[in-house]
Amino acid sequence: MDESQALLAFGALAGEPRLRIVRRLVRAGPKGMAAGDIAAAMSVSPSNMSFHLKELERAGMVASRREARSIIYAADYRALRGLIEFLMKDCCAGRLEVLQPAAGERPSPAASRKRAEA
Amino acid sequence: MDESQALLAFGALAGEPRLRIVRRLVRAGPKGMAAGDIAAAMSVSPSNMSFHLKELERAGMVASRREARSIIYAADYRALRGLIEFLMKDCCAGRLEVLQPAAGERPSPAASRKRAEA
DNA sequence: TCCATAATTCAATAATCCTTGAATTATCGA
């Protein structure tokens, strides 16, 4: 996966409805789910669901096929793997310790600040 | 990493300038880089850089500390690992084949369509 | 204290993205 695809993928997953859709479709497996069933399963209007599914498809995260009157959407596992790989290889490149934490690594400044605020 | 943090993280990485910043900071390592040096390194105005850094910090992807007159930003490796884990565990939960492709898996419909368009 | 440097904050504008509901396209069965 190259950078521009990764950017699309991050954008596609950066919203509650679409992240939920992807989760649902991963669970559904390769046989997928009809657009209307996804919409009903998460109480989103058909037209809005269509918008989000198109967005996910544009980003390559899901694929669609027509089956009689329904359009079936399925998660693209390759894209998910590709995104994970992108984060590991391309993004953390040259810094293996990102993936393999040193023993006794201390909490992040950000985390400490959050605790202090609470 | 929980869902709301993952959503913030995806949003933070879903843009060219910020993805570049994270890449640069991962390369820079734990000692980090001053805000101004990051801005200069990628020809972005200081005020705009500040905006993006704040966004990344809000998402927990980077941490900042003051050092004399400079403010030093560093990538939060834990957050990057957390995001990778989120994708693997939470998002692909119950579908191991997302991570371990079956032998002879065929190209995605999306990929075929792209080829056809070209 | 005064000046210069480093960065942030603020206000205004521009650009994107999301949602809604109506209109349209495609398919199937009578």
Added chain:
DNA sequence: TCGATAATTCAAGGATTATTGAATTATGGA
């Protein structure tokens, strides 16, 4: 062909997010 179902497309509006330049805060040294 006609009616019903499944989904998409379109246009309008609302809401977020990004960019810019000016004003502000914090720090260190003369």
